[in-house]
Amino acid sequence: MNEQKLIRKVAEGDQEAFRELVQTHRNMVINVCYSLLNNREQAEEAAQDVFLQIFKKSGEFKERSKLSTWIYRIAVNQAINTRRRNQRFKKKEFIRLESSDGLMSLKAPCADCPDSQLEAGKIKEAVQNALDSLPEKQRTVIILHKMEGLTSKEIAQILNISLSSAEARIYRAKINLKKKLSRLLSGL
DSSP, rough: OOOOHHHHHTTOOOOOHHHHHHHHHHHHHHHHEEEHHHHHHHHHHHHHHHHHHHHHHHHGGTTTHHHHHHHHHHHHHHHHHHHHHTTGGGGOOOOOOGGGGGGOOOSSSSSTTTTHHEEEEEEEHHHHHHHHHHHHHHHHHIIIIIOOOHHHHHHHHHHHHOOHHHHHHHHHHHHHHHHHHHHHTOEE
């Protein structure tokens, strides 16, 4: 079933269409939420909220963009709102090592060497700390660009900003991340 027909059926209350929509976009939504929240439980809760919003607002989808772009926008906004709400209760978790989901992958050179495992853990922690220390707008675009593999144009649509703004945010995020990582990794 094509995207437009699927979302129209969801808007009409078709539960089977909604199940199909959830099944199709579940991993993407959880990955985006996880990338922005760094907490699996919060990401799963945010993903449930995303799909609840999609169900409630399915009649508001305007076919000017792809359905996946609209869903990304809802997921990013939900994750940002969840992050803001939970800011003071933030628990640190680090990026999962799942290349099949398109998440950043940092591997130890020698899995059996405790020193290499410790060093890889420190690098993951340094990357996560650097990501967390970026301003929210930069963190969002760098995660969407580098971890989710989205283009500048797709990011602009998702965040409802101009293409040049998206490109500028990505550029600034890369520069800031590089500075932060060079400082953090030099201390390892």
